[in-house]
Amino acid sequence: MDIPRADSRARHDLAVRTAPHPYTWIVLVLTIGLMLSDYMSRQVLNAVFPALKAVWNLSDAQLGSFNSVVALMVGVLTLPLSILADRWGRVRSIVLMAALWSLATLGCALSTSYGNMLLARALVGLGEASYGAVGPALIMSIFPAHLRSSLTASFMAGAALGSVIGMALGGVIMAHLGWRWAFGAMAGFGVALVVLYRVIVTEARLAPHLIEQKHGAAPDPMRLAQSARIVFEGLFTSVSARFAYLGSGLQVFVGGSLYAWLPSYLNRYYGMSPARAGVMAAGFVLVNGLGMVLCGMLADRASMSNPNRKWGIAMAYCAISALLLAIALRVSIGNMQLVLIAVAMFVVSGTNGPSGAMVANVTPAAIHASVFATLTLANSLLGMAPGPFVTGFVADHIGLHGALHVLPCVALVSMLMFALGRRHYAGDLERAGRRTGL
Template structure:
């Protein structure tokens, strides 16, 4: 049976207004990072089994104690999600050109929900590691689509701010996860922390299946999906084989075009180095703080610092870039300056033994380094043409994880095992932030072209969203 290539009819307007769209993506991203924060807490991650010189052994606690994990294996749990993210991100980004993005998100979040439930029922290191891999599929389903949709529907003068608000969900989610994991893990047990996360994500997975479609700039209106094949599939233009080959060919062409953008590549390189350090901070920060300063409520203190620093830094950096004109060179200037001085404050914080001096300096450092979130993602979006934006965000996300915060936790574990000094290990890791500042400084001098309005010949269906905020104020009601 030949496949009918007739495009699907245009959908009715979506229920999503621009502000509801922003809230939707902020919520699912926050739950994702609540999970990241919770798994690193003492209440969920716990402590390893130990034995004294007279062979008196403790059972340990949490995941690390129950499964008797070394620091290296424990660090792998922080990175295992990357497997699912690496495989699924390019697939979701490519399929978004021909399939309703909300259906893709619904599928991904369903996998995420089931995977977190699986974490709660895991019985050993391998079972929980596989479930953590599947969690990455959920992030892959929305991470390449969220930023392009948000930017296309944000008020022109507030694009960086809206991106910043979306990325507030990262530090806010980790901070809430620190508190959530500490309370639920210590009170009910680490398994219940994962069950609670699944309950939080389930409504958004369902919403992904029932929402009306949205079309992104630069994407085709035709949604040609092969459903049936016959014995003559090799002769038909719309067979499974030809469709798959066409998708692979288009992906290869898109990747070639993406990697030819020097501004994009330099921006991602700086982001990789930045995330290498914060992979250490997000996973080992609580244990480093506890072992250096011996503070019992370190979960709450770090949660507060991450939350305040993330919100103030992300909003501040985004507002500054919008105010000085959100061009690519200005974004690189802000990135290099903020990270350089942020690195100084973070490094200095761990040099002091006084807990109060440490808290003040690390808070200032967090504010400065978190100022990067809006600008770095704006560069990713504006340095490529609109049809490449989902793939650009997907590859950026995959890169910063696979080369940044995925290898850094286990490598820090190895470093700490060798050095056996928490302060020395964290100072070595923090110093890498200066390299990120240097890479983004190079970006200032690259020839850059803002490609936001390219592909204007493509059908633009942004009218599916209400235009009520074309020149609106972000401080008004979100719903």
């Protein structure tokens, strides 16, 4: 169903399509840079697993706990810390979070035992807990609404690129200088970026560029942020937002499982060494990150005159990834299968950008950090946390190749969630326009 031209939200979107100020692009680059630092600090651990196992005689379960404790802290604390960030100020919150995860990464470099490392990794998770929500909320506040899919996708692509850099660079540094220097290098990059961010980005400098404020459309942020009831209603009143949370989380299940199991798949079925399989898997991750950005840009361009098209585009990404994965798993091992997997990786995370734009469009601007925290929570609890585990559990019974056949089915369920959300989107946009005075 097309959205009427008289829709107030659509008129607002058209009204604010002015060229962003150069300063806002600088803020965007620095904010994505911190996302790189976030995932470099998180994923460098994978590169030093062999060294930690040898030095401290750790079990695989203990090694895995270093990753699990970060995911646990992020999952539990994302929403409450993001609500606090909406009240306290996004810029100050970002600087504090980035400083914490950078210093905690330095703590990893200085750890002398399993317990020390576990505590340091928990602090890394504490620092990272709400950045995936507060970062895009700050970006959304200074760029026109019609760029939201592209901006969200670009921000999320920083996670993919940061993961690749953290693992690749960490491995090189460990080989030449030792595992402590691998952590130390990631910490040093983060601290330098925090200092640069603190100097360049301030609430006062951002104020003239706030889109909602500039057009006289924003509600009083303090009034909204101080009411838990209003925050809750803003997060969940919109039916379309609920389905967007579900659709996004389920599609992340697919992407997260591929991230985790592609190295093992290449090792087991292609006979690649672990090192070569890791390098090729990193290439797939880079393709995935590029796809996030380009798919987000396509969604923005295709929906300029009709925001409702974002839902159809998200559904198309789900359907295409499901089809390509299903075909790839049926063809013989070889180059054709790798090409199909690569193309599937290109589109599988294409829903990240549209999902962020959809939930942002139907929720108050003053709680966007909390909104993105909820989206991050859905992506974690429905996607990143269960995806690799469920795929591995099934693989224990029918093999990894057979287990991957579950992923196209999950992508189709994700498509169904987006289809259901699209039915309510026009009405939710209308209500959001009245609520925020647009």
